[in-house]
Amino acid sequence: xxxxxxxxxxFISPEAYTTEFRNACLLGLExxxxxxxxxxxxxxxxxxxxxxxxGGWTVRQVVHHVADSHMxxxxxxxxxxxxxxxxxxxxxxxxxxxxxxxxxxxxxxxxSLLRGLHRRWVAWFRSLPEQAFSxxxxxxxxxxxxxxLVVALYSWHCRHHTAHIEELRMQKGW
Numbered sequence: 001x002x003x004x005x006x007x008x009x010x011f012i013s014p015e016a017y018t019t020e021f022r023n024a025c026l027l028g029l030e031x032x033x034x035x036x037x038x039x040x041x042x043x044x045x046x047x048x049x050x051x052x053x054x055g056g057w058t059v060r061q062v063v064h065h066v067a068d069s070h071m072x073x074x075x076x077x078x079x080x081x082x083x084x085x086x087x088x089x090x091x092x093x094x095x096x097x098x099x100x101x102x103x104x105x106x107x108x109x110x111x112s113l114l115r116g117l118h119r120r121w122v123a124w125f126r127s128l129p130e131q132a133f134s135x136x137x138x139x140x141x142x143x144x145x146x147x148x149l150v151v152a153l154y155s156w157h158c159r160h161h162t163a164h165i166e167e168l169r170m171q172k173g174w
Contacts, residue, residue, distance in 0.1 A: 004053040007163035011156045017148035022133060025155035030122045032158035033114040036066065039165040040107055047174060048107060052164040057097050059168065062161050064102040065093060067110035067117070073154055074121045077147065080137035088139040125151060 002009075014021060040048065040063060048060040057065065072091060080086040096102060101109075125147070133151070136144040145153075168174075 004167065005056070006160070007167045008156070008159045011153055011160075013149055013152065017133065017146075017152070019130065022148055022151055025151045026122055026125055028155035028158060029118055029125075029151070032155075032162070033111065033118050036063065036114065036158065036162050036165075037111050039162045039169070040111070043169075043174065047172075050168065050172070052168045056164070058103075059165050060104075060107055061097045061102050062164055063107040064105065064110045065097055066158070066161050067113050068096050068102070069093065069157065070114065070117055070121070070154060073150060074117060074124075076137060077121075077124070077150065080135065080147075081132075086137045088137055088145075090139070090141055 040059060043059065049058045051058050052062060068091075076086070076088050128147070133148040134146050136146050137150075139145050
């Protein structure tokens with residue numbers, strides 16, 4: 001059986017980034033909110049408060065985490081274009097997942113946010129010239145991250161967390 005923490009596998013950065021690969025990842029980012037919305041459609045409050053695996057976050061926390069994470073990345077990208085040598089400020093994802101908004105707010109709050117955020121984020125990425133995707137920002141835990149890497153990573157991140165919910169639904173027969 002595969003590792004339930006990584007239902008689509010761990011993120012692997014390609015050796016080389018191509019325009020075609022980037023466009024596929026941008027399409028993934030564009031479609032992600034609808035896919036996440038479909039993954040949680042019809043779930044009851046009790047189901048939303050079910051962990052996707054032993055020791056894992058609840059479905060509700062996963063949805064709110066995706067919104068938190070993608071807001072962070074969107075803003076990091078904007079800072080990186082407006083500041084030289086931008087350094088990312090990491091945040092404690094596990095702590096954020098325990099905040100009241102992540103444990104009790106309806107998932108629609110974050111789904112709505114993601115629809116607008118991804119529309120802006122993808123439009124912004126598509127407005128950039130080709131050479132901009134090699135631009136980097138420094139992440140204290142991950143080192144230099146190109147925008148090509150960011151696009152690929154967050155496209156994977158969407159699939160990763162949507163798959164957590166889909167796998168749980170299959171296991172539980174929801």
